Amino acid sequence: xxxxxxxxxxxxxxxxxxxxxxxxxxxxxxxxxxxxxxxxxxxxxxxxxxxxxxxxxxxxxxxxxxxxxxxxxxxxxxxxxxxxxxxxxxxxxxxxxxxxxxxxxxxxxxxxxxxxxxxxxxxxxxxxxxxxxxxxxxxxxxxxxxxxxxxxxxxxxxxxxxxxxxxxxxxxxxxxxxxxxxxxxxxxxxxxxxxxxxxxxxxxxxxxxxxxxxxxxxxxxxxxxxxxxxxxxxxxxxxxxxxxxxxxxxxxxxxxxxxxxxxxxxxxxxxxxxxxxxxxxxxxxxxxxxxxxxxxxxxxxxxxxxxxxxxxxxxxxxxxxxxxxxxxxxxxxxxxxxxxxxxxxxxxxxxxxxxxxxxxxxxxxxxxxxxxxxxxxxxxxxxxxxxxxxxxxxxxxxxxxxxxxxxxxxxxxxxxxxxxxxxxxxxxxxxxxxxxxxxxxxxxxxxxxxxxxxxxxxxxxxxxxxxxxxxxxxxxxxxxxxxxxxxxxxxxxxxxxxxxxxxxxxxxxxxxxxxxxxxxxxxxxxxxxxxxxxxxxxxxxxxxxxxxxxxxxxxxxxxxxxxxxxxxxxxxxxxxxxxxxxxxxxxxxxxxxxxxxxxxxxxxxxxxxxxxxxxxxxxxxxxxxxxxxxxxxxxxxxxxxxxxxxxxxxxxxxxxxxxxxxxxxxxxxxxxxxxxxxxxxxxxxxxxxxxxxxxxxxxxxxxxxxxxxxxxxxxxxxxxxxxxxxxxxxxxxxxxxxxxxxxxxxxxxxxxxxxxxxxxxxxxxxxxxxxxxxxxxxxxxxxxxxxxxxxxxxxxxxxxxxxxxxxxxxxxxxxxxxxxxxxxxxxxxxxxxxxxxxxxxxxxxxxxxxxxxxxxxxxxxxxxxxxxxxxxxxxxxxxxxxxxxxxxxxxxxxxxxxxxxxxxxxxxxxxxxxxxxxxxxxxxxxxxxxxxxxxxxxxxxxxxxxxxxxxxxxxxxxxxxxxxxxxxxxxxxxxxxxx
Numbered sequence: 001x002x003x004x005x006x007x008x009x010x011x012x013x014x015x016x017x018x019x020x021x022x023x024x025x026x027x028x029x030x031x032x033x034x035x036x037x038x039x040x041x042x043x044x045x046x047x048x049x050x051x052x053x054x055x056x057x058x059x060x061x062x063x064x065x066x067x068x069x070x071x072x073x074x075x076x077x078x079x080x081x082x083x084x085x086x087x088x089x090x091x092x093x094x095x096x097x098x099x100x101x102x103x104x105x106x107x108x109x110x111x112x113x114x115x116x117x118x119x120x121x122x123x124x125x126x127x128x129x130x131x132x133x134x135x136x137x138x139x140x141x142x143x144x145x146x147x148x149x150x151x152x153x154x155x156x157x158x159x160x161x162x163x164x165x166x167x168x169x170x171x172x173x174x175x176x177x178x179x180x181x182x183x184x185x186x187x188x189x190x191x192x193x194x195x196x197x198x199x200x201x202x203x204x205x206x207x208x209x210x211x212x213x214x215x216x217x218x219x220x221x222x223x224x225x226x227x228x229x230x231x232x233x234x235x236x237x238x239x240x241x242x243x244x245x246x247x248x249x250x251x252x253x254x255x256x257x258x259x260x261x262x263x264x265x266x267x268x269x270x271x272x273x274x275x276x277x278x279x280x281x282x283x284x285x286x287x288x289x290x291x292x293x294x295x296x297x298x299x300x301x302x303x304x305x306x307x308x309x310x311x312x313x314x315x316x317x318x319x320x321x322x323x324x325x326x327x328x329x330x331x332x333x334x335x336x337x338x339x340x341x342x343x344x345x346x347x348x349x350x351x352x353x354x355x356x357x358x359x360x361x362x363x364x365x366x367x368x369x370x371x372x373x374x375x376x377x378x379x380x381x382x383x384x385x386x387x388x389x390x391x392x393x394x395x396x397x398x399x400x401x402x403x404x405x406x407x408x409x410x411x412x413x414x415x416x417x418x419x420x421x422x423x424x425x426x427x428x429x430x431x432x433x434x435x436x437x438x439x440x441x442x443x444x445x446x447x448x449x450x451x452x453x454x455x456x457x458x459x460x461x462x463x464x465x466x467x468x469x470x471x472x473x474x475x476x477x478x479x480x481x482x483x484x485x486x487x488x489x490x491x492x493x494x495x496x497x498x499x500x501x502x503x504x505x506x507x508x509x510x511x512x513x514x515x516x517x518x519x520x521x522x523x524x525x526x527x528x529x530x531x532x533x534x535x536x537x538x539x540x541x542x543x544x545x546x547x548x549x550x551x552x553x554x555x556x557x558x559x560x561x562x563x564x565x566x567x568x569x570x571x572x573x574x575x576x577x578x579x580x581x582x583x584x585x586x587x588x589x590x591x592x593x594x595x596x597x598x599x600x601x602x603x604x605x606x607x608x609x610x611x612x613x614x615x616x617x618x619x620x621x622x623x624x625x626x627x628x629x630x631x632x633x634x635x636x637x638x639x640x641x642x643x644x645x646x647x648x649x650x651x652x653x654x655x656x657x658x659x660x661x662x663x664x665x666x667x668x669x670x671x672x673x674x675x676x677x678x679x680x681x682x683x684x685x686x687x688x689x690x691x692x693x694x695x696x697x698x699x700x701x702x703x704x705x706x707x708x709x710x711x712x713x714x715x716x717x718x719x720x721x722x723x724x725x726x727x728x729x730x731x732x733x734x735x736x737x738x739x740x741x742x743x744x745x746x747x748x749x750x751x752x753x754x755x756x757x758x759x760x761x762x763x764x765x766x767x768x769x770x771x772x773x774x775x776x777x778x779x780x781x782x783x784x785x786x787x788x789x790x791x792x793x794x795x796x797x798x799x800x801x802x803x804x805x806x807x808x809x810x811x812x813x814x815x816x817x818x819x820x821x822x823x824x825x826x827x828x829x830x831x832x833x834x835x836x837x838x839x840x841x842x843x844x845x846x847x848x849x850x851x852x853x854x855x856x857x858x859x860x861x862x863x864x865x866x867x868x869x870x871x872x873x874x875x876x877x878x879x880x881x882x883x884x885x886x887x888x889x890x891x892x893x894x895x896x897x898x899x900x901x902x903x904x905x906x907x908x909x910x911x912x913x914x915x916x917x918x919x920x921x922x923x924x925x926x927x928x929x930x931x932x933x934x935x936x937x938x939x940x941x942x943x944x945x946x947x948x949x950x951x952x953x954x955x956x957x958x959x960x961x962x963x964x965x966x967x968x969x970x971x972x973x974x975x976x977x978x979x
Contacts, residue, residue: 066163066184067170068143069480069495069530076491076534078542078568078589080167080649080665082106082705086159086188091833092916092943093202093277093972095300095317096152097159098122102915103820103837105164106703106724107181111814115208116354116965117273117300118317118347121152126181127166128726128816130669130699131643132733132750133676134601137164137181138174142339142408144429144476145177145501150404151185153345155296155321157200157279160186166667168544168593168647172564173528175546178595179645179671187341189325190283190290196934197282202974204275208303208966209944210951210958212853214862217261217367218254221246226872226879227857227890233786238771240787240873260370264361267371268388273301273314275970279321288329296321303965306350306392311440311461313348313397315965320344333417337410345402351441352391358964361388362852363861373447380446381453383860387446394444396461399437400469406431421485425497431474438466472505494531501525523551524598540568540589550598554607554638564593564647585655597643600675606691609636634677635690643693646670660708669699669728680734694734697750701726701816717825724818727841740796742807751812753845755901756805757793761871761888762786782897788871788889790898810843810906817841820915829922831939838912839959844951846905849962855899857892866955911949911959917942935978944969 065077072079082105089100099122101110109125129135139151163184165171171178215223225244232243253259279296302315321343328336350357369379371389378390410427442461446454482495503522530544542565549559568589571577577586600606614631618624651665674695681689707720730746738744745754764787766777771786773779778794781802795805817840824833846854846866856867871885888898920939928936944967949959961967 066161066186067165068140068173068184069482069497069528070484070493070532072493072532075537075570076493076532076540078167078532078540078566078587078591079165079170080589080591080651080667081163081165081170081184082108083161083163085161086156089156089159089162090200091918091941093204093275093941093970093974094120094943094968095275095298095319096120096122097154097156098124098152100156101162103722103818103822103835105162106705106722106818107166108164108183109724109726109814109818112960112967114961114965115968117302117315118345118349121148123814124183125814126164127667127669127701127724128699128728129750129814130180130645130728131597131671131674131697132695132730133643133674134597134599135180136599137183138177139183139185141185141341141406142187142429143410143427143478144406144408144431145474146406146431147433147472147474150406150431150433151183153319153321153343154185154187154341155277155279155294155298155319157281157296158187158294158321158323158341160188166665167566167649168564168591168595169530169542169566170544171595171647172544172546172562172593173530174595175526175528175548175562176524176550176560176596176598176642177526177548178546178562179597179643180599187323187325187339188281188283188292188294189327190285190292192285192287192290195282195284196978197280198976198978199278199280200974200976201278202276202972204943204970204972205272206275206300206303206968206970207272208269209947209961209969210956211265211963211966212362212850212864212866212956213263213265214362214366214853214864215868216254216263217259217365218251219868220365220367220863221251221254223863223867223870223890224857224892226870226874227892229874230786230788230872230889230891231893234771234784238767238769238786242874242877254367260367262366262369262371264364264366264388268305268357268361268392269303270305273303273968275300275972285327290327292323292325294321294323302349304350304353304392305389308348311396311442312393313350313399315349315353316347318346333414335412335414337408339406339408339410341404341406343402343404345404346399347402348397348399350392351395351398351439352386355964356386357388357391359852360384360386360391362864362963364388365862369448373450375447375450377447377452377458378444379448380456381448385446385454385456390444394442396440396442398439401436401438401466402433404431404433419483419485421483423482423484425478425480425482427478427480429474429476431476432472434471435469436466437469439464470506472503474501474503476501489536491534492532494529496527496529499524499526499528521551522604525549537573538570540566540570542566542568542591544593546595548596548598548642550642552598552600552604553641557607557639557641560596560642560644562594562596564591564595566591566593582656583654584658585653585661587653588651589653590650592646592648595645595647597645600643600691602675602677602691606634606640606675607636607638610634633688635687637690637692639693640675640691641673641693643671643675643695644673646672659710661706663703663705665703667699667701667703669697671695671697671699674733676733678734679736692734694732696731696733697728698731699726699728715825715827717823719823720821722818722820725816727816739804740807742795743804748808749812749816751814752808753810753812753843753901753906754806755809755903755906756801757795757807757809758902758904759791759793761882761885762789762791763882764873766791780897782900783895785897786889787873788885789895790888790902790904792902806901809901809903810845811841813842813844813849813909815839815842815909829924831918831920831922833916833918834914835916836912837915838910840910842909843906844909844957844959844962845901846907846955847899847901850955850957851963853957853963854905856887856890858894858899863890864956907955908950909959911947911951913947913949914945915943917945933977933979935976937976939974939976941972941974942970943972945971 064071084104092100110122112122126137165182228245229243277298282293298319304314308314323341326338373379380387408429412425415422443459445458477500480497484493501524527547532542534540544564546562570587572586610633611630615629616626648668653663655661673693676695677689678692703724705722709718778799778801792801820837822835853864856863867887870887871889872879872881918941923936951957951959
């Protein structure tokens with residue numbers, strides 16, 4: 001049965017009315033906060049525990065697990081989760097919250113591919129991904145699902161904790177949203193105590209991590225002569241004759257500095273970019289009301305060497321966050337929460353930036369022209385038209401202005417008068433986002449040696465008015481019934497909720513990839529339940545389920561049921577261990593269950609038939625008229641449904657001497673029904689292949705954490721380690737059939753690179769006098785080859801190397817092993833901490849990761865040190881690198897043989913990085929009292945200061961951000977005061 005909610009209000013009128021109410025409520029709440037009592041009476045302090053807290057409950061100081069539905073004490077929990085506090089995240093001062101999570105949450109893989117301000121999201125993946133379709137995890141903030149962009153620019157100061165939920169029972173309660181893991185975020189709440197104001201300010205200087213600079217003019221010209229001479233090999237009777245383009249006089253001019261030699265990176269980039277974060281946190285309350293009001297400002301500047309003014313702009317993002325979280329208790333049975341989280345984001349960039357600018361800086365040779373022509377105009381040619389510095393300073397700027405609001409309302413009724421422990425809860429969330437764009441544009445004329453080289457004209461800058469470019473509106477509702485009670489040695493907790501989600505976004509695309517220009521609606525419902533039973537603090541059983549429905553599927557095929565079960569045994573509460581002082585805590589747990597994934601990357605509504613453009617057809621008698629044609633897209637599949645995940649998890653938690661804690665888990669994720677095209681169908685099928693539920697993937701792995709803390713006299717110190725290992729295998733994909741079994745993707749991990757196996761370079765002795773390969777040497781199918789080209793293995797033994805010889809040539813680009821080590825100490829007000837984080841089990845394809853830095857000279861490109869030791873043989877010039885070369889012969893022509901995916905270009909991406917070092921000092925309490933302060937701490941920190949990697953050592957590449965806007969390291973100074 002499909003459940004629907006219908007509204008009799010006009011949608012636009014309701015939305016407008018809702019926004020007005022939210023604004024009025026926000027103003028009223030702020031007035032309320034500013035007029036709350038400043039002190040607590042003794043009676044109020046004694047009643048503090050009467051209001052629910054996010055980590056503990058009335059009358060119990062024990063910490064509670066985070067997550068949906070239940071707040072089970074950790075002693076009774078059999079859930080698998082990893083948690084980090086917002087204060088720990090604040091130690092890494094970066095603009096995007098996703099870049100603070102490295103090494104802090106076992107089970108979460110974090111990888112950054114760009115450091116560009118405002119567009120520096122890290123890739124977040126749960127336990128190795130688990131699927132070759134959409135592996136993105138789901139994010140919830142204060143119990144409601146949010147967009148990734150909403151999460152990305154939360155301030156760490158707003159966050160109480162971030163938890164990754166991993167066990168089958170917890171994830172089953174999310175139904176179709178649980179297969180890829182859930183990131184559960186809780187924001188800070190008030191406390192029943194005197195008001196406190198906390199102020200934090202941090203300023204930093206950011207610098208680029210590794211990136212590869214091209215050669216200067218001299219080395220460029222010297223190597224270009226090699227490339228041109230190699231290209232003339234066949235023209236010179238298959239001999240390596242020296243036929244240079246650049247003369248000795250030109251080389252000498254480049255060498256002594258009289259020739260043109262422009263460092264485009266040096267011209268276009270600054271060495272440092274600024275970072276600032278300042279915030280204020282007001283918290284307090286009494287037994288009936290608690291409040292937390294947070295104001296945060298962040299600004300991150302860019303690395304481009306251009307001023308920010310009315311006509312130009314550096315890359316930058318400014319973020320303004322405000323949050324007001326209020327808790328109320330009234331009439332003794334009602335508890336309410338009103339949470340308002342608002343944010344403004346302003347981004348500005350040069351009109352020409354991003355990948356195009358960075359590729360120009362990498363591929364424009366240093367000797368093509370000076371930055372400014374002798375005529376006083378910007379230099380440029382038809383071959384190299386986009387002078388990198390002119391691109392930054394002469395084309396204007398573009399900006400976006402984002403406004404986001406999440407308003408959550410929750411009312412809970414304790415129904416102990418019916419039966420102790422019974423309660424109901426109703427919650428609603430209204431999340432809106434709007435983006436407007438504006439720009440100023442201009443063009444410039446290109447000159448070279450006083451002559452205009454292109455048709456571009458110099459124009460004045462023009463202002464383009466602001467316009468709305470995108471927006472979304474998200475309404476969610478949760479209705480919960482719960483029960484929590486103890487009966488002697490029996491403890492029972494349970495809850496069932498009904499979740500409704502209505503999401504609408506403007507300017508989306510349909511399954512055919514066509515812009516609809518209309519609103520796109522996403523409707524989702526879920527009935528989730530979770531029940532925990534504990535006997536005598538020793539034996540624990542927990543069940544969970546989700547019953548989900550999505551409008552992504554055909555009527556009658558929209559609902560799925562996802563059950564799960566978990567068992568636990570607390571051995572440390574058994575009589576034989578209860579008094580043991582060595583093993584102070586020991587718990588075993590095992591769980592299994594089903595979850596789903598309805599977020600296919602192949603499109604929505606795959607049960608419907610779509611049509612798209614396809615060529616033209618002509619009509620008419622005396623004259624022909626062309627008409628756009630249409631054709632059927634992928635054949636509709638009325639049976640398409642959500643991907644399914646069977647998860648198994650087993651773990652042990654132990655504490656020794658109350659100092660050393662250990663957690664160890666093993667897991668398996670069995671995916672079935674992954675959505676993909678059925679390539680096993682015959683070519684005579686007669687239509688574009690349909691999308692069906694056919695894929696299968698198995699993921700296995702383990703996670704372990706170890707932490708030790710000790711007090712030795714006046715010194716508190718701690719150390720910890722974390723390791724996460726996850727490896728998957730595609731069991732079935734219905735891939736296009738291959739001639740040879742070793743060419744198949746099936747049976748390999750997701751993302752495994754498939755290509756040829758390199759077998760060194762062809763040498764002079766491999767060829768006859770006419771330039772043909774000698775008998776017995778397999779002939780490549782990728783064009784003519786010559787000495788210095790890459791030789792490949794003939795795996796199928798037919799004396800021909802072609803695409804039928806491709807096979808697995810390395811590991812996927814995302815690592816299967818993540819590890820971290822952290823340590824710290826405190827001594828008489830001083831503190832020091834450090835976090836190391838690394839990754840292994842990954843290979844990087846230089847041709848795709850850093851093509852502009854890797855492929856030399858082809859298509860008028862540049863050359864970097866990556867190609868510095870290319871194969872060459874010109875003994876008359878004193879050049880013979882045949883024995884030591886690690887790069888194929890240089891060429892200015894396209895080379896299909898050398899620049900194709902092969903093991904030659906696969907390089908290890910393993911690395912170890914110091915993610916964070918921080919040293920601080922807390923001013924003594926006696927001094928603080930004289931200053932009227934509760935706390936004052938000053939500190940310095942470094943983010944990503946050192947990295948050890950093969951890619952960095954051998955090729956100058958950062959192991960995570962290979963090309964484009966680089967990843968960043970920073971050095972920061974901060975102050976934290978409370979009064």
